[in-house]
Amino acid sequence: MLQSLRLVQPTTIAEASKALADFGEKAKIYAGGAELLLLLRNGLLQSEVLVDVKKIERLHRISAADGALRLGACVTHHALENSAFVREHAPALAYAESQVANVRVRNQGTLGGNLAFNDPHSDPGTVLLIHNASVVVGNRDGERSVALNEFFVDMYATVLQPDDLLIEIEIPALPVEMTSAYLRLHRYQRPTLGVAVGARMTNGTVNDVRMAVGCIGPKPTRLSELEAKIKGAKVSEAGRIVAEAKHYLRGLLQPVDDLLGSAEYKLYMTGMMLADALEQVVQKGNV
Numbered sequence: 001m002l003q004s005l006r007l008v009q010p011t012t013i014a015e016a017s018k019a020l021a022d023f024g025e026k027a028k029i030y031a032g033g034a035e036l037l038l039l040l041r042n043g044l045l046q047s048e049v050l051v052d053v054k055k056i057e058r059l060h061r062i063s064a065a066d067g068a069l070r071l072g073a074c075v076t077h078h079a080l081e082n083s084a085f086v087r088e089h090a091p092a093l094a095y096a097e098s099q100v101a102n103v104r105v106r107n108q109g110t111l112g113g114n115l116a117f118n119d120p121h122s123d124p125g126t127v128l129l130i131h132n133a134s135v136v137v138g139n140r141d142g143e144r145s146v147a148l149n150e151f152f153v154d155m156y157a158t159v160l161q162p163d164d165l166l167i168e169i170e171i172p173a174l175p176v177e178m179t180s181a182y183l184r185l186h187r188y189q190r191p192t193l194g195v196a197v198g199a200r201m202t203n204g205t206v207n208d209v210r211m212a213v214g215c216i217g218p219k220p221t222r223l224s225e226l227e228a229k230i231k232g233a234k235v236s237e238a239g240r241i242v243a244e245a246k247h248y249l250r251g252l253l254q255p256v257d258d259l260l261g262s263a264e265y266k267l268y269m270t271g272m273m274l275a276d277a278l279e280q281v282v283q284k285g286n287v
């Protein structure tokens with residue numbers, strides 16, 4: 001049972017931040033409520049005041065400028081999955097959004113809520129990392145831009161301070177001629193594993209590559225060392241390089257045995273899925 005809660009509906013970022021500061025620990029930001037209401041209903045979180053940020057118009061915008069897509073934090077998964085802008089500018093993100101849970105959660109849940117909650121079993125953050133995405137965080141004193149890989153601190157932890165709001169997500173286009181793919185493995189609705197790969201090839205050689213993995217560790221992670229090894233390799237060798245990276249992946253991602261599978265299984269599947277995603281990207285790039 002949900003206890004009765006006070007609802008505050010600010011229309012500006014400054015008002016929302018002030019409400020968070022005034023009510024302190026009693027207040028929680030409420031966007032779609034897909035996570036929040038579950039946590040409150042199950043007694044996993046206490047709150048007396050919900051600061052509903054959906055009346056802040058800026059948080060609903062989808063726009064593009066200077067080669068980057070800007071998504072307001074309150075844009076829903078469903079809107080992203082169906083946005084022509086997103087499909088064109090970041091097709092792997094549009095695909096990842098279409099895979100989130102089910103239509104009810106996609107209609108209710110927002111991208112900002114997903115990133116701010118930082119559940120390790122999530123889809124969008126992994127794809128956003130290969131775009132070198134950043135987020136705009138703000139409070140009543142101003143705004144700052146934070147690279148997404150620095151925004152995620154640990155599972156369920158981000159750099160957001162108690163009076164901060166996640167305002168928007170800035171997604172630079174991939175480099176010209178870089179194609180991308182997102183693959184996920186799931187036994188339940190949430191992903192067990194997610195991998196995102198972007199690559200640019202010429203004459204059978206990988207000129208540029210970006211790789212990220214989510215769900216296996218506490219937060220989505222870019223695989224910079226593996227990228228450096230694949231860059232300059234023949235496409236035909238890239239799969240072998242990924243297969244040989246098990247030791248690196250284990251050290252970086254530190255998988256654990258749990259109900260979704262053993263650490264060994266997750267590492268094996270990560271390697272397989274990275275190789276498959278690279279293969280998909282090669283096919284899309286027609287090399």
Ligand SMILES: Cc1cc2nc3c(=O)[nH]c(=O)nc-3n(C[C@H](O)[C@H](O)[C@H](O)COP(=O)(O)OP(=O)(O)OC[C@H]3O[C@@H](n4cnc5c(N)ncnc54)[C@H](O)[C@@H]3O)c2cc1C
Binds near residue numbers: 031032112164191
């Ligand atoms: C059954 C189920 C299945 C799911 N499956 C998947 C899946 O397959 N893949 C996947 O990626 N995700 C999955 N999710 C997670 C889902 O994507 C998130 O629940 C949703 O995106 C959260 O958004 P929301 O707007 O509902 O956030 P809320 O529930 O409103 O908020 C979540 C948290 O973020 C904070 N918050 C929200 N907005 C902001 C903001 N603008 N600034 C700062 N803090 C903010 C809230 O205070 C709260 O702590 C699943 C969730 C459920 C319930």
